[in-house]
Amino acid sequence: MMKIYIDDREVHVEKGMTVFKAAENAGIEIPHLCYHPAFPPEGTCRMCLVEIEGLPKLELACSTQVKDGMKVHTKSEKVVEARKGVLEFLLAEHPMDCPICDQAGDCKLQDYYEEYGLFENNFSESKERREKKIRLGKHLIHDNERCVLCRRCVRFLREVVGTGEMGVFERGIATEVNILDGMPIDNNYSGNLAQLCPVGAITDTDFRFQTRSWFLEKGEAICPLCSRGCNIFIEHHRGFSRFDLPKRVYRISARENAEINSYWICDIGRYGYYSLDENRAEKIIANNNISIKNYEAVLAFFTEKIKRLLYKKKTSRITLLLNTFLTNEELFLLKKIFQDDLGIKNIFFIDPPAGESDAILLTSDRTPNKKGAEELGFEITPFELGNLADETEVLIIFGNYIAEIFSLSDIQAYFDRIKDTFLFTPHRSELDSKVGIMFPTAMTPEKGGSLTNVDGKIQKFSPVLEAPGDGKAEWKILAELGTKLDVNFKYYKKFLSPEEIFRQMQKEIPFFEK
Helix, strand or coil: CEEEEECCEEEEECCCCEHHHHHHHCCCCCCCCCCCCCCCCCCCCCCCEEEECCCCCCEECCCCECCCCCEEECCCHHHHHHHHHHHHHHHHCCCCCHHHCCCCCCCHHHHHHHHHCCCCCCCCCCCCCCCCCEECECCEEECHHHCCCCCHHHHHHHHHHCCCCEEEECCHHHCEEEECCCCCECCCCCCHHHHHCCCCCEEECCCCCCCCHHHEEEEEEECCCCCCCCEEEEEEECCCCCCCCCCCEEEEEECCECCCCECCCCHHHHHHHHHHCCCECCCCEECCCCCCCCHHHHHHHHHHHHHHHHHCCCHHHEEEEECCCCCHHHHHHHHHHHHHHCCCCCEEECCCCCCCCCCCCCCCCCCCCHHHHHHCCCCCCECCHHHCCCCCCEEEEECCCHHHHCCHHHHHHHHCCCCEEEEEECECCHHHHHCCEEEEECCHHHCCEEEECCCCCEEEECCCCCCCCCCECHHHHHHHHHHHCCCCHHHHHCCCCHHHHHHHHHHHCHHHHC
């Protein structure tokens, strides 16, 4: 370790570290537009200039490596004047359209002008007119007038995705970033460009003009749309008191995790949030002349159907259809209750069909917890309608994915032979009318717990949103069911949170001890 001084503060650093990284580790912010930790430093924006004692001119913090005893000043008079000069040249051609720019509130240029600028405009010339509203690809709009040529977008497409659809063209004042002729950006990671852009030159058509960033709350979550388990932020709006909004969630953005997804997420995860608000199941539905609709009464009815077969020692007539969207804690309770306590063997899994994978993040499994189910001891047995044996009296279904795989007429033909059918699902579907009772449930960002990704990494998460209507997390329903079955009351009564369930899992299953 070496010792340097940044703004007269002693900082211990490793050999080869840059001044920028050393300052960042010490909690000292150095302004930047082009620097991003995923790429080699370029120094094109010149905002990270710092003063180093003994050197004749200001140096770039992003590319200058530390030396033992180095003394760095990040806020000296020279540095502040240099940053003002850089900002003045950037703003000389930048449009003053902050009130309508989607980046307003998140814009680095706004922040730095507030901190270092606040100067009078010394340019009398008209601003350079450039092309606006350029369609870059399926999700992106480019405004060339706002671009500060940081080249983050170009580097991302070359160095991360490897598709290289963008480049820097022309020279001098005519220099611009644009797509190559005939190469619209149409890869699985295009949405990252809007998040990478520091000034709102590239905006996302999905978010464009929808709301303002200062109205949004940002919650940490895990993407449930493939088995990678990418770390994300869910940006949601609590709404206004005088009128309702069309949705709660307005944007998904990548959250850094070096072990899982680095700084990126795929477009499936970024734009797949509509299911959080659309077509949600909010009320209990009871069919087949079942008149009880209160949650407590319906749960008692459900429990009684299971207990009746338990007392008759006919639990083999219960069939479970599960999915791997369920958390580790929920799958653990399902296994303890139905497989260990009740001895049920008819347990099958129905998940959405597999999709295409890529060599970056996206996996073919379109659920987040298949690995967790396997580590819990479940055999992921593919389901066919023929698996519904003639003696099945109680069918318990989690998720409505059976309706995506089989026709409703075929499903109805099998369901007609079953006395009691129960569906636990977060979404409405035509399956609701085919079952005896439908329980609305929470989606992954609306409940706490953990998921195990494709590489065996266990990730815990907390709820970001509330489930709409009567929706409940499955772990809550299962913990309550466990206490009502009169099989092992003391075991289940302690499960008042996902954390308590996880602690029990650690005691019983070595995999979850890590």
